[in-house]
Amino acid sequence: MNGAESLVRTLIKSGVDTCFANPGTSEMHFVAALDRVEGMRCVLGLFEGVVTGAADGYFRMKGTPACTLLHLGPGLANGIANLHNARKAGSGIVNIVGQHAIPHIECNAPLTSDIEALARPMSAWIRTSPDSRSVARDGAAAVAAAKSSPPQIATLILPADAAWSEADGVAEVTGASQRPDYSPQAIDGAARILRSGGGTLLLLGGRALTERGLALAAGIAGNTGCQVMAETYNARMARGRGRFFVERIPYPIDQALRALKPFSNIILVEADDPVAFFAYPDKPSRLKPEGCEVHRMTAKDENTIAALEVLAGAVGARPRDAKPQQPMELAWPTGPLNPASIARAIAMAIPENAVVVDESISTGRGFFPPTACAAPHDWLQNMGGSIGFSTPVAIGAAIACPDRKVICMVGDGSAMYTLQSLWTQARESLDVITVVFSNRIYQILRGEFDGVGAGEPGRKAMDMLSLDRPPLDWVALGKGMGVPGRAVTTADEFSMALAEASAEQGPRLIEVQM
Amino acid sequence: MNGAESLVRTLIKSGVDTCFANPGTSEMHFVAALDRVEGMRCVLGLFEGVVTGAADGYFRMKGTPACTLLHLGPGLANGIANLHNARKAGSGIVNIVGQHAIPHIECNAPLTSDIEALARPMSAWIRTSPDSRSVARDGAAAVAAAKSSPPQIATLILPADAAWSEADGVAEVTGASQRPDYSPQAIDGAARILRSGGGTLLLLGGRALTERGLALAAGIAGNTGCQVMAETYNARMARGRGRFFVERIPYPIDQALRALKPFSNIILVEADDPVAFFAYPDKPSRLKPEGCEVHRMTAKDENTIAALEVLAGAVGARPRDAKPQQPMELAWPTGPLNPASIARAIAMAIPENAVVVDESISTGRGFFPPTACAAPHDWLQNMGGSIGFSTPVAIGAAIACPDRKVICMVGDGSAMYTLQSLWTQARESLDVITVVFSNRIYQILRGEFDGVGAGEPGRKAMDMLSLDRPPLDWVALGKGMGVPGRAVTTADEFSMALAEASAEQGPRLIEVQM
Known part of the structure; x- marks a missing residue:
């Protein structure tokens, strides 16, 4: 089997079985391997921003990475904007970016560019496979990086000669770094603040916005009287009837400042210290009011659900503490569009x-x-x-x-x-x-x-x-x-x-x- | 006037009077300045690849740079692929890329990214304006870089606070580096090879493919018997009735190798030592046949037209030496499309x-x-x-x-x-x-x-x-x-x-x- 096939087999073995692709000449051996290997669903996009954005959406819903297949530096470049969005969403993605055969790079052919430099701003992990026998191992390392905690964007650059030359076989994924638990001290601190009453905001992000996270937050809020909000933008949030509805920090700066004004403490549950989307003349970049203290309870690589369970226990919150929310009446609207x-x-x-x-x-x-x-x-x-x-x-x-x-x-x-x-x-x-x-x-x-x-x-x-x-x-x-x-x-x-x-x-x- | 207005006025004063734009919030002061300043034509594109590609086309036909207006890192990223094409075409472009206000950058707001890193692979000149009083001077330096010889892609990153704060006024463009003449020794060498007869290819690129360059090459070819070809791809080539028709090196590798096989000398007139577009297993990357010698007569920053005139003089070529070419008959086709x-x-x-x-x-x-x-x-x-x-x-x-x-x-x-x-x-x-x-x-x-x-x-x-x-x-x-x-x-x-x-x-x- 050649390097491309060893990569496709390694990806599938590691559970990366969906590929969003916009290939070119340098990726033809990867494409050819699809005919010989069962188990990879390859989805064509006619522009690379479609490809990288699809990989983001896939991760958000599936929780495991897909791979992309992109054509040299410009193909990667067309996908960067949605890789930026994916990175900020915490989505794991394995990018496979074709490269010229290594001896061809110095010729400065039209499509030659510095692919690693283009990959760097959006990738936490980057490697150019030096030869066909390294490709499987490099692919496994890319998957491990993409699946690490927090998930990452990993970019494997695959020179054409590494794709078409003979490989050794398939590699195993090992050593994806694991999500640490949480900090008991941080939870103690949060519980202390919540018990001290008054003016506390539980600010939710990430996994705190799953159905389970929201239910726990509802109990904690009902029990302690704290307010709960979500960040302005969220990668994925469970919503709808029967789920705890939380408002988000508004986007417009003046509304955001007003929304946070009442709080003297903000507890960050996988959220960030809130900042304005843009800067505005004579307005602050940080949204918390003066004197408000911000406490981190969990970060993106911690087990937020377990931490919320411990916090609920510490403050004595039970599911039935959740306050009922006023259901809004649903009906098809008529009249003008607004x-x-x-x-x-x-x-x-x-x-x-x-x-x-x-x-x-x-x-x-x-x-x-x-x-x-x-x-x-x-x-x-x-x-x-x-x-x-x-x-x-x-x-x-x-x-x-x-x-x-x-x-x-x-x-x-x-x-x-x-x-x-x-x-x-x-x-x-x-x-x-x-x-x-x-x-x-x-x-x-x-x-x-x-x-x-x-x-x-x-x-x-x-x-x-x-x-x-x-x-x-x-x-x-x-x-x-x-x-x-x-x-x-x-x-x-x-x-x-x-x-x-x-x-x-x-x-x-x-x-x-x- | 604020920094944005000082930049718009500086651009116009330096002859950069066309702006291809896809702006966002951080660029609103630049957009607002368009209402106050006469003389900038601003053209909206609904995707940044349109914007950068348009600037490339503008330069190729006008010979002077336009500017682009792009929204932060992702906006630039969407334009990179066509900046890559523009760079390879030798087009001068002034990119204006918005940036958060400088104190806002450390907040890591959603749109924050490393803009300079994104700009680097395609830009010969990059600067982030540190404050509003520097913007005009930085804009003038960007124009000078874009107009230098050879032309370059210059990327000026404009923080929002540098755009909205008070500026000192307009700056002058000085010191665009000038196109050197040519190397008389290289022309002597080319003349010697041409006079020695047999198996010589004059390979044309860049300005050699203007009407005047082609006419000179036609005379030289008629007088010396050398062959003339153009590179596989050319930024701009004068063609049609009455102009010297030259074939290009074919794209398919086997055809390209065959086309160059007869030559024992290749004289590069603003062209590059020919290489294959891609690498292929067991085929060479360099297209010249074994033993063929490659001689550079002019490079991209030299005066190719003047050099061709001297070369024509050195070999005694006159306009009437150009061999007539067989005109092809033109008629509207009928029947199937092929x-x-x-x-x-x-x-x-x-x-x-x-x-x-x-x-x-x-x-x-x-x-x-x-x-x-x-x-x-x-x-x-x-x-x-x-x-x-x-x-x-x-x-x-x-x-x-x-x-x-x-x-x-x-x-x-x-x-x-x-x-x-x-x-x-x-x-x-x-x-x-x-x-x-x-x-x-x-x-x-x-x-x-x-x-x-x-x-x-x-x-x-x-x-x-x-x-x-x-x-x-x-x-x-x-x-x-x-x-x-x-x-x-x-x-x-x-x-x-x-x-x-x-x-x-x-x-x-x-x-x-x-």
Whole structure:
């Protein structure tokens, strides 16, 4: 077997059995190995940002890494933005990046570039396989890195001659670093603060936002009277009827500062000390109020669920301490389309156990509370702020969870970055409803223009924010890539389109014309 | 004036008056300055690969740099692939990349990344402005770097606080390094080889492929009997009736080796020692035959035209020495679509003084000779091999040369990477005909699969090469972004579509269904 085949076999043996790929000449031996080896599902994307974003979504839902297959430096470069988002989401990914045969590199052929330098900003682990007999071992090390605690992005660069020359066989994955437990002292400290009463925020991130984590937090809050919030953006959050609904720290800086003002203590449960998304003139970067103390209870590589259980025990919180939350009434909206009616339609449409990928940006800023009483679902957000994350993440989520409906909510501006996702959704018959909010403007920038003190945009500035000349026709774009779609202009039409798309299998697109 | 305004004014004063932009929050002060300052044309792209590719095309046709405006690390990352192509094309570009306000960087907000590390692989010059009073001077230094000889990619990172705080004013560009002349010894050497007769190849690249350079080469070839070829890929080449037609070194390795076999001397005129695009098992990376000597006459930072004039004088070559070339007969083709009939239709359709951007890959491999007798035009190719270069480069070329028709020929696989280009073409009413060759496969990879010794692709491998499930509907994709299009299935239809699109103004798309 050659190096490429030894790598494919090693990946499959280590449980990495899904490959999101956009290959080129230097990766043809990896592609050829797919014909000889059973067990690797290879999914083609027509742009690398689709590929890396899909791997992010896959990890978020499956909890184990997929691999990507990318063509040399520029192929990796096209995937960097969504690797940035994946890194911030804590997703483990094994990137396989082709490279010229080693003696060819010094020739400076057109596609030659410094691949390791391109990989470094987003990868925690990088290696270029020196020869075919090292490839399997290097692949196993990449998987171990991707599966370590916290999970990481590992980039294995595979020279063409290492792929096509003879290899020794398959390698075993060993030594993925394990998640440490937690710090009993940190939990003692948290319990002490909670018992001291008044003005304490339990700020949840990561695994604290699983169904179990939220239930524990609900008990602790009911018992101690502390407030509970989630970070502004979360990689995955269990939500819906019967689950503890927590608000997130708002994105707009003034609202965020107001939301945190009451607190004299913030306990971080796999969350970060809250910071503003951007800096603004004469406003703080750190969101906590003056004098507020921030205490870390668990970090990203610790066992947050076990820690919350210990904390609940320490404060004497039981499940029945959880305060009942006011259920919101669900009904299909009618009348004009606006953020409120859109949110109610989505809340009605979310099917049991759905995955909601949220890149609704300005349109969706108020979607969170109205969807709290939808059927139970997971809610995935953009962790790195690089737009164009959602349509690829929806691909990965749908492949990781073929029995769950995926609803991808995306602004028109964001959807344009990785619109090639629609084609992969069609090819793989993925059960994804893409809802495009077509307001024909980078609306968030319109708000930020003011926010950063730039005043009112004039004509030339507005030209850089508006997408209305020409308008994008999302139904045509969907059709062009094999995804049936329809445009809606009223809440009634939107409700009907959602209900129909939910009842059907396979990819659908709804253009919400605002 | 604030830092952003001082930068915009400095750019305009230095002749950088076109900005290809995809801005975000951190760039709003730059955008706001556009309202206050006359003279900067700002063109919005809905994906950063469009923006950087457009800047490449602009430089190739205008000869002076445009600037880009990109949003933080991920925005730059999305533009890297086409910066790679631009760097290999020798295009000068000034990238303005927003950054968080400096005190905000340590907060590790979602969009934080190591921007300088991302910029380094493709930028010859990088600087982060430390404060608002440095911005104008740093901008002037970036322009000087972009305009130096050879031209460079310069990346200026602009922190938000440096953009919004008070600046001192405008800065002057000084000290762009000047193109040195040439080496008289190298020309003497070339003349000696040419006079010694037999087996000499004059290999042209860069400015040697301008109309004047080609005319000089034609005279030298006619006088000395040397052969003349161009490199496989060329940033810009003057072609068409009345201009000296030179073949390029073929892309397929076996053809390339055969083409160079006869030569015992190769004289490099702004060209590189020829290498294979990829490495292949048991084939050489360097294309020159054994024993062939390679002599550099001029490099990329030298005055190739002056050098060719001296060389012509040294060998006694005059314009009338140029051998007449057999003109090919031009006629609209009829019958089925195939590479030959497509090439003849294109040759007929190219209008006087058109710009042809060629990313036709496998379909267009034979387009070169049949278009030699088209009306005079410039022919632009992909220098870095990262596909998705052509539709953005067509934007930049059309903006640089508003009076010239641009014909962009692109394979369907390539066109998908940066299809957002169509929207910018529609918004700016650019006079671009995009011809998409829709063969529904990465056909080049089908060939390379064999070439690298991977044998015949089986079903799973073919899934990674084929684009046929679902088929892409390019007319719908064009419609979705405001570009009228039509699909053609015969040579007659293609001819008519080309003739019509050539006669009209504004963007058009033709899907050639093969």
